[in-house]
Amino acid sequence: MIETQDIPGFFADRTTLDLSRYVMLRYRFETDADPKFAAASLCSEQSTAQWHRPGSTEDLRPQFAAKVVALNAKSGVVDVTIAHPWENFGAKLPNLIAAVAGEGAFYAPMVKAIKLMDIEFPDAYLKQFEGPQFGIKGSRDIFKIEGRPFFIGVVKPNLGLPPEQFAELAYESWVGGLDIAKDDEMLGDMTWSPLADRARAAGLARRRAEKETGTPKCYLACISDEVYDLPSLYKTAVENGANAVMINPICTGISAARQLRRISEVPVMGHFAGVAVSGRVSNFGVASVVWTKLMRLAGCDWIGIAGFGPRMQCSDEEVMANVRACWEPMGNIAQALPIPGGSDTAETLPMVAQKVGSPDFGFISGRGVFGHEQGPRAGATSLHQAWKNVAPI
Amino acid sequence: MIETQDIPGFFADRTTLDLSRYVMLRYRFETDADPKFAAASLCSEQSTAQWHRPGSTEDLRPQFAAKVVALNAKSGVVDVTIAHPWENFGAKLPNLIAAVAGEGAFYAPMVKAIKLMDIEFPDAYLKQFEGPQFGIKGSRDIFKIEGRPFFIGVVKPNLGLPPEQFAELAYESWVGGLDIAKDDEMLGDMTWSPLADRARAAGLARRRAEKETGTPKCYLACISDEVYDLPSLYKTAVENGANAVMINPICTGISAARQLRRISEVPVMGHFAGVAVSGRVSNFGVASVVWTKLMRLAGCDWIGIAGFGPRMQCSDEEVMANVRACWEPMGNIAQALPIPGGSDTAETLPMVAQKVGSPDFGFISGRGVFGHEQGPRAGATSLHQAWKNVAPI
Numbered sequence: 099m100i101e102t103q104d105i106p107g108f109f110a111d112r113t114t115l116d117l118s119r120y121v122m123l124r125y126r127f128e129t130d131a132d133p134k135f136a137a138a139s140l141c142s143e144q145s146t147a148q149w150h151r152p153g154s155t156e157d158l159r160p161q162f163a164a165k166v167v168a169l170n171a172k173s174g175v176v177d178v179t180i181a182h183p184w185e186n187f188g189a190k191l192p193n194l195i196a197a198v199a200g201e202g203a204f205y206a207p208m209v210k211a212i213k214l215m216d217i218e219f220p221d222a223y224l225k226q227f228e229g230p231q232f233g234i235k236g237s238r239d240i241f242k243i244e245g246r247p248f249f250i251g252v253v254k255p256n257l258g259l260p261p262e263q264f265a266e267l268a269y270e271s272w273v274g275g276l277d278i279a280k281d282d283e284m285l286g287d288m289t290w291s292p293l294a295d296r297a298r299a300a301g302l303a304r305r306r307a308e309k310e311t312g313t314p315k316c317y318l319a320c321i322s323d324e325v326y327d328l329p330s331l332y333k334t335a336v337e338n339g340a341n342a343v344m345i346n347p348i349c350t351g352i353s354a355a356r357q358l359r360r361i362s363e364v365p366v367m368g369h370f371a372g373v374a375v376s377g378r379v380s381n382f383g384v385a386s387v388v389w390t391k392l393m394r395l396a397g398c399d400w401i402g403i404a405g406f407g408p409r410m411q412c413s414d415e416e417v418m419a420n421v422r423a424c425w426e427p428m429g430n431i432a433q434a435l436p437i438p439g440g441s442d443t444a445e446t447l448p449m450v451a452q453k454v455g456s457p458d459f460g461f462i463s464g465r466g467v468f469g470h471e472q473g474p475r476a477g478a479t480s481l482h483q484a485w486k487n488v489a490p491i
Numbered sequence: 492m493i494e495t496q497d498i499p500g501f502f503a504d505r506t507t508l509d510l511s512r513y514v515m516l517r518y519r520f521e522t523d524a525d526p527k528f529a530a531a532s533l534c535s536e537q538s539t540a541q542w543h544r545p546g547s548t549e550d551l552r553p554q555f556a557a558k559v560v561a562l563n564a565k566s567g568v569v570d571v572t573i574a575h576p577w578e579n580f581g582a583k584l585p586n587l588i589a590a591v592a593g594e595g596a597f598y599a600p601m602v603k604a605i606k607l608m609d610i611e612f613p614d615a616y617l618k619q620f621e622g623p624q625f626g627i628k629g630s631r632d633i634f635k636i637e638g639r640p641f642f643i644g645v646v647k648p649n650l651g652l653p654p655e656q657f658a659e660l661a662y663e664s665w666v667g668g669l670d671i672a673k674d675d676e677m678l679g680d681m682t683w684s685p686l687a688d689r690a691r692a693a694g695l696a697r698r699r700a701e702k703e704t705g706t707p708k709c710y711l712a713c714i715s716d717e718v719y720d721l722p723s724l725y726k727t728a729v730e731n732g733a734n735a736v737m738i739n740p741i742c743t744g745i746s747a748a749r750q751l752r753r754i755s756e757v758p759v760m761g762h763f764a765g766v767a768v769s770g771r772v773s774n775f776g777v778a779s780v781v782w783t784k785l786m787r788l789a790g791c792d793w794i795g796i797a798g799f800g801p802r803m804q805c806s807d808e809e810v811m812a813n814v815r816a817c818w819e820p821m822g823n824i825a826q827a828l829p830i831p832g833g834s835d836t837a838e839t840l841p842m843v844a845q846k847v848g849s850p851d852f853g854f855i856s857g858r859g860v861f862g863h864e865q866g867p868r869a870g871a872t873s874l875h876q877a878w879k880n881v882a883p884i
């Protein structure tokens with residue numbers, strides 16, 4: 099617990115800082131106390147909670163303290179920008195998360211409801227990360243997709259389908275025009291659908307579809323699992339016929355996405371499963387855009403985000419903030435392909451395309467392709483037909 | 492989106508189920524719709540969102556659907572118990588999390604605010620996990636601590652201290668009577684305090700203190716980091732002098748705790764950093780007790796939880812639910828040592844001991860030991876003095 103005289107040690111003038119040393123954090127919090135006192139408390143708890151040894155006059159704050167560089171308070175709601183020295187946690191995602199969303203930030207005296215709204219990194223920090231290996235451009239090259247969104251389908255029924263049936267549905271969708279047939283985020287290496295068997299069957303079906311259509315196709319395998327099994331599951335998936343892999347980084351830990359990035363020779367997708375748990379509440383938690391940025395930093399080429407429409411309970415503004423988080427300049431880090439999803443079908447494609455305002459996204463449909471009453475081939479074709487009706491974007 | 496006639500397929504009579512096949516989930520959610528309809532929607536989205544192929548009459552629900560086994564609704568607030576077949580995700584923590592707190596559970600039509608309140612596992616599921624290697628009893632044996640709580644201190648200043656200064660403070664605290672001197676959860680392998688150097692210095696200080704006091708002492712090193720670096724950091728820490736290791740499982744992914752459990756020859760601690768982000772809000776997210784249970788399942792011997800008192804913004808009831816989650820019978824899974832923490836000092840020890848009602852916990856103090864005005868030796872001794880004043884529990 100800090101005292102009033104400690105407050106200035108947790109404030110700084112942005113122009114006097116070496117900004118290459120700081121990650122910028124934007125929090126919104128509620129307080130009954132003096133906003134500056136509460137903001138200093140937030141800085142102290144997330145960095146130098148005790149900045150000298152008893153009996154010593156040292157002050158570790160100039161080097162190690164998080165510092166308020168902007169503050170705007172109104173009616174007990176405080177918007178604050180904090181410069182946190184990244185030397186405190188290094189270029190390590192779990193340590194970054196512990197600093198910005200851990201015990202310090204979420205148990206600071208005087209700070210009631212709090213949400214980490216956004217995060218920004220200096221180039222000197224970014225260059226310690228690999229980022230997406232293929233990104234948007236590389237993925238377009240691999241799958242020869244030009245001037246339109248990637249058409250992606252989640253094979254359904256999502257649970258319980260044996261590998262051969264799975265592969266047959268994927269085949270139908272590819273022949274109908276789908277680019278990427280993917281596993282549901284709940285799939286993995288299951289007793290009733292072992293990854294090796296599913297990847298082998300889907301890989302054979304993929305090559306058959308590629309031959310018939312003359313077009314590259316993608317089987318995106320969900321290999322989300324215990325982190326120590328990811329390297330061998332990656333190998334199993336790709337050697338058997340997957341040519342892209344997916345995990346759920348919030349569930350495995352985002353670090354697992356970086357682990358996968360460092361071994362993968364195919365595009366890696368990160369799915370948003372788990373993001374809502376901390377991101378949905380307006381005045382508490384960690385905003386979805388923070389998770390999207392961390393997935394991109396970890397090296398996800400494709401990033402699944404909660405999409406438009408009532409089911410996903412996301413404002414258009416939040417969806418677009420996540421889309422932009424995939425696209426915006428980020429030092430040496432390549433762009434990621436945003437895949438806004440949530441019960442989309444051919445009918446919603448024009449709306450989604452218009453809102454995104456660019457073809458640089460993945461259009462994903464589950465039941466809209468694989469629940470199509472005339473089957474997945476017709477479901478996939480319906481996406482291309484719908485695309486023809488979209489005004490040039 | 493399910494239809495009214497689909498509802499019965501997502502309900503079951505508990506007595507007709509083979510309960511060894513199901514994980515039990517207790518959710519509380521808010522809805523404007525018919526509670527049974529909304530509960531069925533919640534089951535569908537988290538399991539068989541589409542349970543047959545187009546044109547097929549198959550029904551995958553009997554085997555794969557999550558099923559409501561109890562429901563209690565009042566004024567739009569629904570308490571529901573769902574039996575989810577664990578065959579859908581296997582004995583894999585990331586896959587379990589994706590099923591119970593992923594896209595399905597948190598984007599189900601008709602379900603507004605939702606919180607996963609609790610989770611229970613059948614013995615058949617538990618026996619696929621290792622659980623704590625030492626637990627409470629094994630840890631008492633190693634460190635010869637009997638009839639009282641473990642006395643733990645977090646070395647402070649938490650950030651910026653060079654290894655030699657760190658070790659000297661730890662030494663003082665051990666000689667003063669501390670059992671375990673630990674790294675702050677924000678520490679790790681840092682440029683300004685490399686893990687190898689810190690563990691070497693702290694290890695030497697530990698052996699010196701053990702010799703002088705004739706008592707085993709513990710240096711608990713925080714090795715939280717990217718998951719692919721954990722095995723080598725574990726080795727670095729233990730070979731240099733740490734005799735217990737800690738990570739922040741919410742930040743690394745809980746799977747990383749299981750990874751560590753499988754290689755560790757010393758006790759493993761999981762810290763609660765990150766739990767508040769999803770656990771604090773009363774009607775949304777994932778209750779802290781779920782994370783505590785998953786850390787125990789992953790094999791954490793010691794589990795840091797948010798403790799008593801105003802700073803931690805946790806009700807006594809929630810703290811005790813987490814304490815019990817460490818202690819309660821859980822098939823083959825050993826008990827974990829709960830460590831309720833949050834700005835505790837010798838002054839709060841009697842209160843904490845009385846509330847916990849057993850010596851089977853870790854009493855942790857940061858600034859109360861290392862910020863003690865007479866130094867950490869006096870700070871550590873103050874805990875033993877305070878313990879003498881505790882009525883037998």
